[in-house]
Amino acid sequence: MLEEMQTPDPQLKYLLALHRGLNLTSHRFEKLKIYFQSDWKRCYTAKISEWQRAEVDEKGITKFFSKRPELNPDKELALLHQCNATVLIKGTSQYPHSLLHTYDAPPLLFCRGNLKENDFPSISVVGSRKISSYGKRAGEQIVKELALRGITIISGLAYGVDMLAHQTAVAHQSRTIAVLGNGIDSIYPQAHSKQAEHWLEEDKLVILSEHLPGTPGIPEYFPRRNRIVTGLSRATIVVEAAAKSGSLISAELALEQNREVFAVPGEIFSPTSTGCNQLIADQKAIPALSGDQILSHLGLNNLSEQRQAQTQIPKIGIEADILRLFQGNEKYHIDDLSRNSVIPHHQLTSTLMIMEMKGLVQQLSNQLYVKNC
Secondary structure: OOOOOOOOOOOHHHHHHHHHHHOOOHHHHHHHHHHHOOOHHHHHHOOHHHHHHOOOOHHHHHHHHHHHHHOOHHHHHHHHHHOOOEEEEOOOOOOOHHHHOOOOOOOEEEEEOOOOHHHOOEEEEEOOOOOOHHHHHHHHHHHHHHHHOOOEEEEOOOOOHHHHHHHHHHHOOOOEEEEOOOOOOOOOOHHHHHHHHHHHHOOOEEEEEOOOOOOOOOOOHHHHHHHHHHHOOOEEEEOOOOOOOHHHHHHHHHHHOOOEEEEOOOOOOOHHHHHHHHHHHOOOOEEOOOHHHHHHHHOOOOHHHHHHHHOOOOOOOHHHHHHOOOOOOOOEEHHHHHHOOOOOHHHHHHHHHHHHHHOOEEEEEOOEEEEOO
16 A cells, blocks of 8 residues: 555665765666665675676766765655655656656655555646636546546646646546655745645645655756656646647657646637647647546546446456556557457456456457556
8 A cells, every 4th residue: 555654774874865965867776776775875885896787877976975975874764754755766666657667767756645546547737827817727627527527736836827727626526636846845935835835734635756856956856757657647638738848848748658638729829829730630639628537538437437447446366467457547459458368368357358347357449448546
């Protein structure tokens, strides 16, 4: 369970210090994890020659060993505790499954609040910081319909569309997740800090960041955090976007991660609708007409039944074997599933029909399936 308390790990402080000194990219993390077999204390205290044998890049080796004398593992752990944050480590059960199979997934994801299994599947909402009255009405209506159906809304806590999405979700009894582009200890923008802290206390908000406490928000971090926003989500909705905007970067990232993209169509004379209209014209996005339309397209209009199915996931047998063929939110044609298994095609077809009735899988179209649990 994502919301379970983490067992104190004596290795954790060394992993945090490694991250501080090295900037643990996904590639570096995997190299060190394999070579040192997740013994982060040994990794932290190792010699340069061992890091070289682990095939870490020279730039990373130089960076870490020049900084190591200044690092303090105990201090790093204390800083994490001071802001009441936990860390979700890639490869562990607490790490969000939807993010696990995305490109360049952060090896460490810092978390304030209680990330829950029922927060997924989720939908991200992005858009302009200077939202128009039309964008406000459209965003509120769409997010309201999603929230009332139990969908957790993900955004970046920024001005405009982001904050509108968070506020609307909470107002309609749904939960929301904010992904920061700075350290987990500091809410940015500051103007949203009081509201965010209140939502945290009420268990309505989860704050995530790939950055350690004390990390300032520099411009290059904010586009990068968008890959986490979209990677956590089943789909991304662009409410308003100018011809050149960060929201379009989010849309491209979502497409690269094999996620659906929806865009709210706008009037052709509005500069804040140019990006959305172009996404639709280029067939990169589906017109977002309502929350119910989006849920129907994603096969999430029976979410309560699907969540019930999650509590009954088979551990053994042919259904369990079929579920293991799915990776994350990837869509699979029945022919692909057949090629990747030894299950006879007729048996696979009949079992998938039963699994669909149980809510374990969803057939999107033309024998294209996605896992619901």
